[in-house]
Amino acid sequence: MLSSLESFKSVVLDQLGEGVIVADTDGRIISVNRAAEEIHGRSLIGGAPESYSDDYQLLTMNDAPHPPEELPLARAVLRGEDVVDAAWKIRRPDGTVVIAVGTARPVRNSEGVQIGSVLTLRDETSRVNAEQALLQALEMKELLLFEVNHRVRNSLQIVASLVALPMKRIDDDIARETLSLTRQRIEVITATHRSLYELGTHDHVDCAALLPDLCTAVVQTYSVNDHIQLKCETAGAIVLPVSKAVSVCLAVTELVTNACKYAFAGRDRGTIRVLLESDGDIVRIEVEDDGVGMPDRDPRAKQGGIGTILVDSLTQSVGARVMVDTGAEGTKYVITFTRPPAEHDFSSALIAKRRKAAS
Template sequence: MDLPTDPPESDEHMGRNPAKPPEPAGEMWNFVASLADRKAFLNQLGEGVIIADVAGRIIFVNDLARQLHGQARLGVGPEQYSETYRLFTMAGDPFPIEDLPLTRAVRHGEITRDTRWRIRRADGTEILAIGNARPLYDDHGRHIAAILTIRDDTQRHADEQALEELVRAKDVLLHEVNHRVKNSLQLVTSLLSLQASRSQHDDVRQGLLDASKRIAVIARIHQRLYSTGDHDAINLGELLCDLARDNVSAHGGDGQIAIITDCDSFNVGLDQAVPLALCATELITNAVKYAFAGRDTGTIRLSAKRSADGSVEIIVADDGIGLPPDFDPRQSPGLGMRIVNALVSQLRADFDVASSAAGSRFILRHHP
């Protein structure tokens, strides 16, 4: 059966002599007769089908629509759709008559898609339905009927709800994990700091304090994951700026070392955030300790950018005394540079160093 759903162009518009159209009532009866001829076909469809005449009275309900509603009353008009077929909104309220897809198709010629509602059958069972509705037109463009197709959405909706519940449970678990990791790392930093305060040897004390600060960087990352609720990614630009300011404040001595940051706001995964943050922290710490020997003041600049291809560039520069002429970052005996080299290797990143009398510049480029 051909069910035209859009008004055709008129004969006059198509350049033909317009024929006198048949009476609307005759077309409607022809349409109803065609439904009777095609009943077996419509009952084989995998969707429920309900058809209403131009006045909105239901004239056909196929077998699947009958099963979904638990009934198949004909002659029902729009004012009785919700009450007769027991239709409710997803929130559980009676479905407003004017908002029903079939009503909108009948009265306003509207096409609606993927509308959802509840059907509460007389036997007490309830299903979730999803459906589309549209007006039907005859060959002369006259509105003669409207059709509603329905599918049972109950199982899909239940699966979706179950998946959402699993995601919520995962979020709660990860939230708790990050909270516990953060607390454990803070405990370790506190123990190292306490041990450092009791040490009688300057080298041992400094080593313990440095280890404590490195662990504190990782704890800071888990603190951000815990507080933001995003367990898979972290805003690296914001993190590096905060760490840089805290680092210089802790080591710079009465604000004599200035820090200038230029960091974009962008997210990276945790597996990238930890090594990149540690690298930046080590480079800034080295600058604070060694770049301004013989001077009371200085400036450190931190830049963190992400390009269109996803690569991340971190630059730590200073206006200090520069590096020794024979300085090779990959052969440096210092623990800080050894940590940076190990992390650069882990990330498979590019690491370049430039130095002059105007200061030094460390550039790290990571291509995920």
């Protein structure tokens, strides 16, 4: 009857997909199932903890000979430890290498006395190799995307230079102004792509870090003797996908450009204030000047120039709502839009990273 029961247990163990290795109190292997021997590619009966590594060609994950006393089964036998999901490598007799992940525990009787140890293990080679291949593919993708962004930036710089070449030879003020604005818009897009390197991504831009410099460049272009003062206020990182960031940056610089050109006509000085902040998923942008205001109290009802049309188009592309208030004390644009939760999480993670780096 006992022999029949042992045979039944052996048959049951051989049906398991995971390998099972049982050792006595001295660490000698007294029982293994079929899966364990298939993983090792050899018979496993016998052997002692101090010779596990040599007998069964066991390696660390760095391909060094595994210290025998640190193997999961040896730790359970010698120190009574529970070892969960340890990883090591097995070199089979045919030279192939298997990545094993296993759990070892001491076996105790009803009185708590250790009477042996058991190791269960599985072949994780395919999974680990697939993960490594995926990581390598992702790294290659990142490198390629960075290279694409680098080339886009360089191409935009060339286009901006080509646009600037004929400007000095053109006598028509309107044509020269049009080329100047075109070049400025190209430079905004170029700066957005350049900031990808600073953030360390290929597809997201921190608008809060980028916009102050862009707005400053615009004001310096139009401000004679520093008669226009710029105040930029940002609250934390506001990270957006590059396509959305380009639209936002272009829209804001267009509004700052319009303020520089028209808001302070007949005045010696003026102030432009740009605010960029977020409240959870809601992003709020304000562009305000203390200039003469617009003659039409509802400027959006009046089809303006290319700049106004461009602002409308850009804000619509990000699903933004635009409110305009203009009067004798100046003009104020308020742009609001909602970010998906993932974009908000990206910003929060960047803020936390910067705080950690600063501490």
